[in-house]
Amino acid sequence: MSDPAWQAWAQQLATGIVLVDARLRLRWLNPALVEELELGVRHPLGQPLTLLFADGDEAAARAARVLAAQRPAQWRAVSLAAASGREIRADIALQPFDGGLLLEVHVLAEPLAASSPLSATLRGFAHEVKNPLAGLRGAAQLLQRRVDNDDLQALAGMIIDEADRLGALANRLLHHDGAARLGPVNIHQLLERLADLLQAESAPPQWRHDYDPSVPDLRGDADRLHQLLLNLARNALEAGARTLTLRTRVEHGVRLGERMLRTALRLELIDDGAGIPAGLRDSLFEPLVSGRADGTGLGLALSREIAREHGGELRGASRPGETVFTLYLPLERMHEH
Template identity: 35%
Template sequence: MLASAIVNQRLLEHLNTGVLLLNADLIVIYMNPAAEALLEMSGQRGLGVPFWELAEESEEARQALEQSVVSGHSYTKRETSILLHNQHQITLDYSVSPVAHPETKLPTLLIELQGRDRLMRISREEQLIAKQETTRNLVRGLAHEIKNPLGGIRGAAQLLERELPSEGLKEYTEIIIEEADRLRDLVDRLLGPRQIPQTEDVNIHEILERVCQLISVESNNAITINRDYDPSIPELQADKGQMIQALLNICRNAMQALLEAQPAIATPTLSLKTRTVRQFTIGHKRHRLVAQIEICDNGPGIPSELQENLFYPMVSGRAEGTGLGLSISQSIINQINGIIEFESHAGKTIFSIYLPLEAL
């Protein structure tokens, strides 16, 4: 039994794949709801509009479409960056198939669109979470191997100090003890928070305001702080002290980048924004509702050579930096099933923190 036109229409409307039909002049004559969502344009506004006004790629891509109409050859492009009409950048897979219009029999192009951004983000997050877990296990093993001999060195130095005949010689044992303590403290910081989180209901905006106060004091009010809060965000389960530390590490890095920028920034600005996001995937788990916290600065950006390993311990772009702040922040956020992401270029760096709001 052949499907009716109504059945075919309903099937197209319920596909997850975006479907567009262009005429020979590359004007949109049909788009299904999935295509509307991907291109962020309603069908009512998109019909009758040249395709390249909705989604811009390159002149070569435009010529390939025109050539496909003439030659009748199909083709597919993978992970292509598209600039939408609203200046949003997205990544798509798309296939182009020349077909005859079912009614007029005129040549048309059938374009199938599949969004790649979400899949690519999930893949990046899974890799990041796996890297973080591998790093934590490595650091734990390394810390155990370092702290045991350090304890022995410190104890031996204390015993030696008691046997020394001259007070002047104790200066050397004191150096040994102090350096052993310094290395122990460094290892403890590499391990991150060692206390079991004391979870409670916390208001994320109270935490952000506390962080703002600390940044204002540390920067001597040299940084403009903008706030854009969503007051409807419910309380979440977290350790308040650890959450302050996690967000403060990110904001402090931004503050230092703003104040140390060369040439100096005329109006160093830190912007904090909160929103809720529905049906959001973190790693391999989909959450019904998450809180999104964006920390944005107008500094020089993170050097490209550091971006791939930014959340690893001891990775820092500052000569006097320890490179532990972001690693600790990611570890704290991971403990409550959240994640930290970032994007950075000259003049703008955004750290996005996603925190599940359902009961853990």
């Protein structure tokens, strides 16, 4: 590309960027799109734009019309073709640029099965957190070596462990082994681990546990489910919650959309924080929606993706003084696999 500053900026985006020349040949793709399309060592530069689309001829004809008109255009739910043959649905914004066209590719999230890779939202998040995680881990290691107090060393060790867990999770999302790693998960052990972690906060919340001892192990990815629970708990604390209640129950005949679960875990995280702003309740789980000026709006969107990846669902409800996030997860999966 002719503008190194522009290219450096586009390389950092989780959104796919493509530049084609006047003959609709590929001049440049950013790393996010190269990864999404699984191009790997294939060198697409100089190839026709048709390479990227499931119906390449139609895409080329439409792109030619945009180029001739010299006006921006929006394509909805277009099918891209990954190198492996997998089709990817995306919305694409096109605009004339530097004698050719610039395409901004927004991959659409799809319903996720337990064996499917997570969506571009999660992979984009994983890409963004890797560098700060490395710095966090390095600082914790330095502290652990310099302090003599056993409690402080233990806290530094907890930071290192969490950084390693998140780093491993990010690596799995960013590479082709991004599918969930399913195994038996004791949900009560995950909840106790969550409570122990948040006790290290400067002002830890009060915890109330209301566990159903009959809840069996479920089949899931423990690290991802831990991240889901951590996101919910941190949201509650950031909303001013002082008390968190964790409740588990076994339910039968749970309807999730068009599906009926014979047996499901119902896990509720209840807090006494400020609650969900009325204007956000309909869009609560959308990416980049946040009730805080400094919020990223990713936590709840990612949490719902993880729930759906496990065949479950995450719901939220709020009234003054009480916010309840309810997680449903199938329990029959342990017996079906």
